[in-house]
Amino acid sequence: MNRYAVIDIGGKQLRVEPGRFYDVRHFTSLQEISRSDVNIKVSINRVLLICHGSEISIGQPWLNDAVVKGRLLHPCFGKKIVIQKIHSKKKKRRSFGYREQLTRFVVDSICLNGRDLKDS
Template sequence: MSTYAIIETGGQQLRVEPGRFYNIRHFASLTSNHLEQNTKILIYRVLMIRRKSKIDMGHPWLKDAVVKGRILHPCLEKKITIYKMISKKKMQRKLGHRQKSIRFVVDSISINGEEIYK
């Protein structure tokens, strides 16, 4: 697609397109009881929007730019295994955890009140 936006959320920057879904580690503005299915979300930290050949860049974010979406479901990432060993001290430790994430779909990208792509 020729229309996309670069957003900042969950401590990372993502290139998002309307109609696609993405996994985000956490939304800082939502608590765990608001993370239900079909919860509408608005992301205001939009760094850049590209539509066909026109590019709008923010410094650091674009004013009046919003990425609208909804939560599909909360999920868990792949398991991360941490293995620590110190030789000659006979110390071994194996730990692991699964990071919580949220899968959401981007419905539309808008700037200055007009929707670029629905």
């Protein structure tokens, strides 16, 4: 059975499924996650859409009684983004880059109206 949710996290919309992990940029509730803190439980209330089989619930803008529960696993880095600045007539080139700081989390369950949506 197909079940997923679309959540608003870090200013972006993300399609999540239970049992999978995702890398996100911002968690507004947690400023700094140390390397020793693992399995911090998180509940996300900004759920835009829930699909459970053929039943679809759409919020305006969010669903009232919907929660996506998960755990923060560890901080990680994304791919390196390289920025090059080239001044054509001056023969001046500059290249620098950075790696985005991400947080990896796993989705444990999707709840709607106080009940967990499980495969049946």
